[in-house]
Amino acid sequence: MVPKVLVLRAAGSNCDFETKFAFDKAGAQTDLVHVNRLLSDDTKLDQYQILAIPGGFTYGDDISAGKILANQLKYKLAEKLNKFYRDGKLIIGICNGFQVLVKAGLLPVVDFMAEQSITLSNNDSGKFEDRWIYLNVNDGPCVFTRDIKKILYFPVAHAEGKFVPNDETVLNSLKENNQIVFQYISPHNGKTEYPDNPNGSIENIAGICDPSGRVLGLMPHPERHLDPTNNPLWTRKGLSGEGDGLKLFKNAVNYFLS
Amino acid sequence: MDLQLITRIELVTKPGFYDSEAQNVKSGAKDLGIRSVEKVYSYDVSYLLGEISKEDKIKIAENLLSDKVTQEYLIDKQFEMVHSKDHWSVEIIFNRGVTDMVAETTLKGITDLGISGVREAKTARRYDFIGRISDSEKNQIVEKLLMNKVIEHVVVPGETIFFPKMEDRFELVHVPILNADTDALLNISRERDLFLNLEEMQVIQNHFRGLDREPTDVELEMLAQTWSEHCSHKTLTGLIEYDGNIIDNLLKNTIFKVTSELNKSWCVSVFKDNAGIIEFDDDYNVCFKVETHNHPSAMEPYGGANTGIGGVIRDPMGTGLGAKPIINTDIFCFGPVDIKHSDLPKGVLHPKRVMQGVVAGVRDYGNRMGIPTSNGSIFFDERYLGNPLVYCGNVGLIPVDKCEKTIVPGDYILVVGGRTGRDGIHGATASSGELHTESEGTWSGAVQIGNPIVEKKLVDTLLQARDSGLYRAITDCGAGGLSSAIGELAETTGAEVQLDKVPLKYHGLTYMEIWISEAQERMVIFVPPDKVKDALELFASEDVEATIIGKTTSDKKIRLFYKDTIVGEMDMQFLHKGLPRTIRKAKWEKPEFTEEKFEQPAELTEYLHKILSSPNVCSKEWVIRQYDHEVQGGSVMKPLVGEKNDGPGDASITRPRLDSFKAVILSNGLNPKYGLLDPYAMAVSSIDEALRNIIAVGGNLKRTALLDNFCWGNTNKPDRLGGLVQAAQACYDAAKVFETPFISGKDSLNNEYQTENGESIAIPPTLLISAISVMEDARKAVTMDLKEPGNLLYIVGLTNYEMGGSHYFELLGKNSVSVPQVNFERAKKIFNDLSSAIDHNYVRSCHDCSEGGIAAAVAEMAFSGGFGATLAMNNIPKNPMNMRDDIVLFSESNTRFIVEVTPENKKLYEEKLADCPFAEIGKVTGEQKLIIKGSNGNILINEDIYILKESWQKTLRW
Structure with missing residues (x-):
């Protein structure tokens, strides 16, 4: 069965096309669906296996990044999302989508009643920055990173990406459950500092999953490195294989094929 | 209004978290020379109008407005973070009628929470300052840092936040002009801000006399708008008396003419729609438009630039049946950012503030729209103090059957x-x-x-x-x-x-x-x-x-x-x-002065440092990183390139379709320093520069189109208009030979500033040339960073004694009337042959020589690639042959490139370039040094590449 992917749009989503392209290239069948269609029930979430919340500035990030869309999920779509999750399906949030997941109650665990325990706050640099960063991939339950044994190279592009847990307990629980999926890493083996950690994230955390590994949120953009020509170093190192990001989407699709 | 109905919610960043707004204000005060500010706190404030229960207020504050991890809130109270007698609090709010985006979103968010009864929202920002700040310092902080009085004001206790709804009013207004004499006509034009001249007012008067009625206000306004310079381009399409001849429509005789004569089949729609359209592939065309938003940006940099990019994005959206916006470009000209506040003319915002506002405006609009900003440049000159220039461009992708x-x-x-x-x-x-x-x-x-x-x-x-x-x-x-x-x-x-x-x-x-x-x-x-x-x-x-x-x-x-x-x-x-x-008079006289002679300095390293760190050459990374240049996923060559992704790329390459390697190259050329000396040379130099950049990354002339954006002073003054005639003629001459048609353009005239004593300061004549090129295979692209030790370095093109407007002469306080020219036929040969060499994969890196000449180009290639280079100057092709080494190194002659070639490809590469002036001049080395030997074997430059890089990066590292 070719899995169906719903890429969720809202006012200000702007990485929807390339996220759709990534899933389609990985072998899925992908629809772009406006959140209004889920709210009105014109589109049934049930018919999809993967929900992707793409990057962008939903509702302008006007109050804080992803907040309005997060509240729509939390207060209006919780029941449908709970069922989607209980059915063993996959959810990924990239950049603004990650911000939505933590503010809605889909990360670090799927619990819409829980207090928000993590945030993605203003970058330490105080501004929006677009730069390529190296990511270490930790072993753990995450479905999207299965069999990825190398350092990944993705761009980040955000103003609010500093990963901050509420307290040590939250952080320890993430560690114990192997929920820390991605950490920024220096390419020079040294200590990872700005700009290798582009936003000041605690413990260089760039992405986390829920304890089941089926919900993933990350600040960097895997959908912007699908082709080797996306890599800014390709004119130095040559073109070969596929972009680092494609494997994440293939893993998600293969989860339903195997 | 019943105050009970107004709820005020205030948010503060929790201790231990970074309050970037407060930090920006604090460092901004320091920039103003104010040392008394010890600490700043900032608060986000929301005002809500309506009957809201206490629980709902808490719900709004907790579940919508605040971030529990990083913020705290107070309802109907202010935070008291400080208890000090040297404490000053100030709150800033938008003026009535100004768009308040966050307030609109807040209302939506409240509805989503299931709370009804909130009728209106408004946002504000409050600040607490600690320090013994004088009243005049407070004034400066408020006016120069915290707000722009055009859109904001300081909240006065008890002031009206929400206004009662105004009644729709209707009163038909006629403006009596039928019997008005000339003075009265001019008065009407002036009082109503119509900017119509007497002749135009008289034509309108006659028209309504024929109709036997007075015009209504909206009819006059419609005429004023349609006939405005902005909408009708009446200067460039009007009559111009120049050199004893009448030019009937300058645009038609130059820019439009060359496009029509070249008659390229791949030009789909030119000069008639909101953007020019050229062919891309079998399914899609691409369109491109560049606009200026200078006057609004001078008054309110953030809003002006914000709506500048927002406006130009709507041009492709309104082209044919609508294109998808896929790439933004932006080019700015500002006054010097290190000018003292006391040296600013009255009424002029400080260039640093203008620049920060403009960059933020473009950033916030482009990033939120999800359009990569991949190409641009910034230029500084004192004459832009009163009239900064903000050019914004957008490329759109449009299906071939949706272009009409x-x-x-x-x-x-x-x-x-x-x-x-x-x-x-x-x-x-x-x-x-x-x-x-x-x-x-x-x-x-x-x-x-x-x-x-x-x-x-x-x-x-x-x-x-x-x-x-x-x-x-x-x-x-x-x-x-x-x-x-x-x-x-x-x-x-x-x-x-x-x-x-x-x-x-x-x-x-x-x-x-x-x-x-x-x-x-x-x-x-x-x-x-x-x-x-x-x-x-x-x-x-x-x-x-x-x-x-x-x-x-x-x-x-x-x-x-x-x-x-x-x-x-x-x-x-x-x-x-x-x-x-109207007939406008134009005349142009070349300025004449004699050049001072001076001795060649023995050592040139110091001059190279100074050129690299000069504002017009230095790294613009601070700006570029704030733009998303990767969104939409098709970025192939980014604005920053090299081993650390921080070198100055020559042009951007983007794949609009993720399932294809066909790509769009964008570049620009801008040379205002030549504008006053020789507007013709300025224009051909800008075209040459834009095309050089296309060629340098792997494009070719065959599928390249140009856009013109003239920004000029008041062209009712003959000397200003004379330069414009020269520049337009240059556009025709160059495009004709290069076979690169113009597909769209726009002009912004009257960029002059009246000082208090009545003096009118004009911007330098500034022509921005934007180039767009379709590349068959993006995988053939070349970047400018050096790739491998042992590779050979070549110069392509002829170096002339052309020091007018050069950075080297500016450093020395000299000037020259010899402004860089372009030999069109030779340039075309170089462009085509080099392009072919790149297409055959003979070239590992390529960079054009522009500001700072050969020396700056090689230095940039070296520190961007992380490799050194040694160069010998004896066989650089030059004219005259006895030109001094310092001139050869720093001359800014057009149509030149530095090219890196592997030893294996030496022969094949040289065969390709056989009919062009070129020479092998050195090697890439594994040492991190740039060494340039003069024609006598003497060392002219010897420096660590990373020290050179630091000079290049430090200037605008804000």
């Missing part, structure tokens, strides 16, 4: 997107005048603030409507608002418009204001009657407002109604063809 509009009678006219407010009244006409010291206050109506999310929703929905065939024509509301949009789109049919149907941001606008408002994010579409229902449903499903406001007719008149009253009626013929053509 169809205008027929009987279609519904819909306005879609944003609502109409009092913003931007008189923007089009105001750009016909000069700025002066009172500009901030007098033209506040012309200031606009954008809302990118409204535009993003709009484009998302329009593209679906386009693909479903729901409309037959589309255009954007830009300068001149609905008046310009409908007036132009319905020129061949006529239209009736019901102005009371136009959705408004607030009540109280007159019909005249509705018609000419330049409120942002609005488009007009013409919808066939049988598609109206589907169109309205589609827009509603995406939360985009769409409203029927009229119909196209067949009598070639525009007729405006307010409810049942006709408020304006105008023949399309008179509106569009009635403008009298």
